[in-house]
Amino acid sequence: MEKEEILLNIKKEALDNHIPIIEDDSLEYIKKILEECKPNKILEIGTAVGYSAINFSKYLYGENSKITTIEIKEQMYEKAIENISLMKLQDKIEVINADATKYLKQINDQYDVVFIDAAKGQYLVFLEEAIRLCKIGGIIIADNMLYRGRTLSNYNEHKHRTATNRLREYLVQMEEDERLDSKLVKVGDGLAISIVKSK
Numbered sequence: 687m688e689k690e691e692i693l694l695n696i697k698k699e700a701l702d703n704h705i706p707i708i709e710d711d712s713l714e715y716i717k718k719i720l721e722e723c724k725p726n727k728i729l730e731i732g733t734a735v736g737y738s739a740i741n742f743s744k745y746l747y748g749e750n751s752k753i754t755t756i757e758i759k760e761q762m763y764e765k766a767i768e769n770i771s772l773m774k775l776q777d778k779i780e781v782i783n784a785d786a787t788k789y790l791k792q793i794n795d796q797y798d799v800v801f802i803d804a805a806k807g808q809y810l811v812f813l814e815e816a817i818r819l820c821k822i823g824g825i826i827i828a829d830n831m832l833y834r835g836r837t838l839s840n841y842n843e844h845k846h847r848t849a850t851n852r853l854r855e856y857l858v859q860m861e862e863d864e865r866l867d868s869k870l871v872k873v874g875d876g877l878a879i880s881i882v883k884s885k
């Protein structure tokens with residue numbers, strides 16, 4: 687089977703199983719960023735089945751380029767490993783089975799791009815770690831910032847309130863943080879894009 691066909695199957699299987707993978711519009715937007723910034727090292731927080739990481743891997747640039755992606759659920763981790771092997775990308779994508787809130791604190795590598803796409807309640811924790819782990823001039827991208835319209839809406843159901851509040855705090859933080867130059871892009875479910883100017 688051709689790689690494109692395998693990737694389409696990975697996407698279809700994820701959608702059939704209601705696994706929240708990146709939306710097409712958001713992916714297209716991020717591809718353009720990656721095309722321009724030519725990343726050598728990408729860090730992804732929230733692998734799911736590896737769909738976004740597989741897509742990003744086409745835009746890696748230079749020697750020893752790599753994506754490190756972190757997934758808390760063992761079942762997802764196993765599926766991501768399987769998908770990445772099917773795509774023959776084991777040497778380009780490293781999947782870590784861990785809670786990113788803990789794992790990130792143990793690493794000091796520097797990345798060109800950090801993609802935040804995991805538990806919304808932890809987005810501010812992820813942002814601070816992402817700033818620490820991003821090179822100056824590097825880019826932090828956070829997905830699902832609009833949370834299906836909830837982030838900018840006045841009323842939200844109780845069960846969504848904590849996540850919504852954390853996402854709002856993220857938006858305020860990225861605006862006010864002098865280390866960052868940020869914008870919210872209303873594509874897909876909303877992408878927060880921040881360039882790290884200083885640390």
Ligand SMILES: C[S@@+](CC[C@H](N)C(=O)[O-])C[C@H]1O[C@@H](n2cnc3c(N)ncnc32)[C@H](O)[C@@H]1O
Nearest residue numbers: 707708732734737738757758785786803804805
């Ligand atoms: C939206 S999905 C990721 C989708 C993936 N980036 C894609 O577009 O193909 C979010 C994933 O983050 C994982 N996750 C949630 N909290 C996490 C944490 N603290 N550490 C690592 N992974 C986490 C979830 O298990 C889930 O698989």
